[in-house]
Amino acid sequence: xxxxxxxxxxxxVPRSRALGVLVAVGAVAVTTLVIYPLRHVAPPVSTGIVYLxxxxxxxxxxxxxxxLLTAVASTAAFNVFHIPPTGRFAIADAQxxxxxxxxxxxxxxxxxxxxxxxxxxxxxxxxRQEADLAAEMAxxxxxxxxxxxxxxxxxxxxxxxxxxxxxSIELGDVQPAVQDVAVALDLGERGATIRVPADADPQAIVxxxxxxxxxxxxxxxxxxxxxxxxxxVVETAALRRSDVIKTALLRAVSHDLxxxxxxxxxxxxxxxxxxxxxxxxxxxxxxVVNEAARLSxxxxxxxDLSRLQAGAAEPRRDWCSIEEVVGSAVEHLEARDGETGVxxxxxxxxxxxxxxxxQLERVFVNLLENAxxxxxxxxxxxxxxxxxxxxxxxxxxxxxxxxxxxxxFVFEPFRQDAGGAEHGGAGLGLAIVKGFVEANGGxxxxxxQPHQGTVVALEFPLAAEDTVGATAR
Amino acid sequence: MSGGAVQRVxxxxxxxxxxxxxxxxxxxxxxxxxxxxxxxxxxxxxxIRPPDAAIIDxxxxxxxxxxxxxxxxxxxxxxxxxxSAVGDEAQKVQxxxxxxxxxxxxxxxxxxLVARVRAMLRRAxxxxxxxxxxxxxxxxxxxxxxxRRDGTEVHLTPIxxxxxxxxxxxxxRLMTHRALLQEVWGPQWGDDTRxxxxxxxxxxxxxxxHGSPRYIRTDAGVxxxxxx
Numbered sequence: 001x002x003x004x005x006x007x008x009x010x011x012x013v014p015r016s017r018a019l020g021v022l023v024a025v026g027a028v029a030v031t032t033l034v035i036y037p038l039r040h041v042a043p044p045v046s047t048g049i050v051y052l053x054x055x056x057x058x059x060x061x062x063x064x065x066x067x068l069l070t071a072v073a074s075t076a077a078f079n080v081f082h083i084p085p086t087g088r089f090a091i092a093d094a095q096x097x098x099x100x101x102x103x104x105x106x107x108x109x110x111x112x113x114x115x116x117x118x119x120x121x122x123x124x125x126x127x128r129q130e131a132d133l134a135a136e137m138a139x140x141x142x143x144x145x146x147x148x149x150x151x152x153x154x155x156x157x158x159x160x161x162x163x164x165x166x167x168s169i170e171l172g173d174v175q176p177a178v179q180d181v182a183v184a185l186d187l188g189e190r191g192a193t194i195r196v197p198a199d200a201d202p203q204a205i206v207x208x209x210x211x212x213x214x215x216x217x218x219x220x221x222x223x224x225x226x227x228x229x230x231x232x233v234v235e236t237a238a239l240r241r242s243d244v245i246k247t248a249l250l251r252a253v254s255h256d257l258x259x260x261x262x263x264x265x266x267x268x269x270x271x272x273x274x275x276x277x278x279x280x281x282x283x284x285x286x287x288v289v290n291e292a293a294r295l296s297x298x299x300x301x302x303x304d305l306s307r308l309q310a311g312a313a314e315p316r317r318d319w320c321s322i323e324e325v326v327g328s329a330v331e332h333l334e335a336r337d338g339e340t341g342v343x344x345x346x347x348x349x350x351x352x353x354x355x356x357x358x359q360l361e362r363v364f365v366n367l368l369e370n371a372x373x374x375x376x377x378x379x380x381x382x383x384x385x386x387x388x389x390x391x392x393x394x395x396x397x398x399x400x401x402x403x404x405x406x407x408x409f410v411f412e413p414f415r416q417d418a419g420g421a422e423h424g425g426a427g428l429g430l431a432i433v434k435g436f437v438e439a440n441g442g443x444x445x446x447x448x449q450p451h452q453g454t455v456v457a458l459e460f461p462l463a464a465e466d467t468v469g470a471t472a473r
Numbered sequence: 474m475s476g477g478a479v480q481r482v483x484x485x486x487x488x489x490x491x492x493x494x495x496x497x498x499x500x501x502x503x504x505x506x507x508x509x510x511x512x513x514x515x516x517x518x519x520x521i522r523p524p525d526a527a528i529i530d531x532x533x534x535x536x537x538x539x540x541x542x543x544x545x546x547x548x549x550x551x552x553x554x555x556x557s558a559v560g561d562e563a564q565k566v567q568x569x570x571x572x573x574x575x576x577x578x579x580x581x582x583x584x585x586l587v588a589r590v591r592a593m594l595r596r597a598x599x600x601x602x603x604x605x606x607x608x609x610x611x612x613x614x615x616x617x618x619x620x621r622r623d624g625t626e627v628h629l630t631p632i633x634x635x636x637x638x639x640x641x642x643x644x645x646r647l648m649t650h651r652a653l654l655q656e657v658w659g660p661q662w663g664d665d666t667r668x669x670x671x672x673x674x675x676x677x678x679x680x681x682x683h684g685s686p687r688y689i690r691t692d693a694g695v696x697x698x699x700x701x
Binding site: 319320327329331352357358359360361 | 562563580582650674686690691
C-alpha cells in the first residue's frame with residue numbers, strides 16, 4: 001500500500017464499522033456543539049448546512065451507508081437542538097419541515113457523490129498500482145538477466161504488491177500444492193503458473209486472475225522470446241569463435257607444420273648425395289633430427305589441445321605429489337634440451353593431491369617451456385605452498401612480460417603475442433595448461449608486469465583429508 | 474655385453490618404415506635383428522629361436538601388444554620393451570603389468586631406444602645379486618641392511634628400506650605403483666598409491682640431494698625406477 005495520504009481515500013480494506021459509527025456520532029455531536037452558540041446569530045435553518053460537512057466526511061471514508069446514517073443522525077440532532085421547539089422531536093413551523101426535508105435530501109446526495117468520488121479514486125489508485133506492478137514486472141523480467149534468474153525476483157515483487165504471504169511464478173503447468181491456488185498463464189507454446197496461498201484475500205486472487213495474469217503472460221512470453229534470442233546470439237558467437245580458432249589452426253598448421261617438413265625433406269634429399277663431406281652430412285643429419293623433434297612437439301600439443309577441446313581428456317585422478325610432478329617435468333625437459341636452469345623452491349611436506357599426474361606433467365612442461373622461451377637468460381622459478389586448503393603453485397620468469405592488452409587472451413590457442421613466433425612457440429602452451437588444470441579441478445591465472453616478468457599461478461583446492469602433510473605418515 | 478656373442482633382438486611393429494629404421498639403428502648398435510610385422514609372426518619367431526630381448530609395438534594389426542607381452546611371459550624371462558603412443562599412461566601401466574620391462578614413447582630417439590635395450594640386457598645378464606650396491610655416492614649394503622650417503626649412514630624405516638631394496642633390485646627397470654605396493658606391502662594393498670607416494674617422498678628426502686631427484690626417477694602416472 002502506498003503511504004501517500006491520498007491512499008486513505010481508497011483503502012480497499014474497509015475501515016472498522018464501530019469506528020464508523022463512533023466517528024459519525026462524534027461528528028454530529030461536534031457539529032451540534034459548534035453551531036449551538038450560533039443559534040442567536042444566524043437563523044437555525046441556515047446553520048444546518050454545517051452538518052453536511054460531517055455527512056461528507058463520514059461518507060467519504062465509510063461509504064454511502066454510513067453517510068446516510070450520519071444524515072439521519074444529523075437531521076435528528078438538527079431537529080432536536082436547533083429547530084424550534086428545541087429539546088424534543090417536534091417541529092412547530094411548517095417552514096422548518098421543508099428545511100429539514102431539503103437538508104436530508106442534500107445530505108443524501110452529498111453522501112452519494114462522496115461515495116462515487118471514493119470509488120473512482122479507488123479505481124484509479126488500483127489501476128495505478130496495477131500499472132506500477134506491470135511496469136515493475138516488465139523491468140524485472142525484461143531487464144536483461146535470464147528468466148530463470150529473474151522469476152524468483154518477480155515472484156517476490158508480485159507477492160509484495162498484492163499483499164500476499166508468498167507468490168511464485170513458474171514456467172510449465174505446475175501441480176499446485178494443496179494449500180495453494182494456481183492461476184494458469186497462457187504463453188502460446190508453453191504455459192506458466194502463478195501459485196499463491198489459498199487463504200489469500202479472494203479479491204486479490206480475482207484481481208490477479210483477471211488483470212495481473214494477462215499482462216504477466218504477455219511479459220513472460222516476451223522474456224522467453226528474449227532468452228531464446230540471447231541463447232542464439234551466444235551460440236552464434238561461439239560458432240564464430242570456433243571458426244576463428246579453426247582458421248587460426250589451419251594457418252598455424254600450414255605454417256608450423258610445413259616449415260620443419262620443408263627442412264627435413266630438403267636435408268634428407270641432400271644427404272643422399274654421395275659427394276657430401278662428412279662434416280656437412282653430420283650437420284644435416286642433426287638438422288633432420290631437430291626439425292623432426294620440433295614437429296613432434298607441435299603434433300603432441302595439437303593432440304593435447306584437440307583432446308581437450310573434444311572433451312576426451314578425462315583425467316585419471318590418483319594421489320600424486322606436486323614435487324614429483326614438477327621434478328619429472330624438469331627431467332623431461334632436461335632429457336630433451338639439456339640443463340634447464342629451473343629453480344625449484346617448494347615448501348617441505350606439501351600434501352598429496354588427487355590429480356592426473358601425467359596431465360599435470362604436461363602442464364609444467366608447457367609452463368616451463370614457455371617461461372624458458374621468454375626468460376631472457378634469467379632463471380625460472382617454481383614455488384609451491386599451501387594456503388587455506390589450497391595448493392598454490394607459481395611459475396615465475398623475469399622475461400619481458402606480457403602487454404596489458406594481451407593478458408585477457410593468453411589462454412586462447414594461437415593468440416601468442418607478436419614476438420611469440422620468433423621464439424618458436426605456436427601459442428598453444430597456455431591453452432593446454434588451462435585445459436589440463438581445469439580438468440583436474442584447479443584454476444590458473446597469469447599476472448604480468450611489462451619488463452618485470454610473468455607469473456603463472458595455479459590453484460588446486462585440496463580436500464580436507466588431503467591437507468595432512470606428507471610427513472604425517 | 475657378455476660372452477662376445479652377438480645378441481639378437483626381436484622387433485615387432487606393423488609400420489614398415491619404423492621397422493626399417495629400427496633395424497638400421499639396432500644393427501648399427503651391434504645387435505642382430507629379427508623384424509616381424511604382426512603379433513603372430515613375432516610369437517612364432519620368438520618360439521622358433523628365442524631372442525635375447527624383444528621390442529613390441531602396442532598397436533599391432535592382429536592382436537594387442539599387451540597380449541603378446543603376456544604370452545611371451547608365459548615361458549620366457551627375456552627383457553621386453555614396448556613402444557607406446559603419447560599420453561596413454563593407462564596402456565603403459567597395463568603393458569608393464571602384463572610383463573613388459575620398460576616402454577618408450579613414440580616418437581623416440583634411436584639413442585634412447587638403444588640405451589634402454591642395453592640396460593635391459595645388462596640387468597638380465599647380471600644374475601647374481603651383489604651384496605653392496607654403489608651409485609654416485611649412495612651405498613646400499615644389502616647384506617647388512619645399511620644405507621650410506623657420502624659415507625654417512627642414513628637411517629631408514631623398515632618400509633623405506635624395503636622400497637629402496639625393491640627399486641634397487643630392479644635397477645633401471647620401471648616399476649609400476651601397483652608392483653611396488655605388492656612387493657613392499659603385500660597384495661592386499663592393491664591401489665593405495667597414497668601411502669606409496671608418502672613413503673617415496675620420505676625416502677627421497679633422506680637419500681636425494683635437495684631439489685633434484687637423482688636416484689629415484691618418476692614416470693608421471695606410471696611408476697618409479699631406480700636410476701641405472
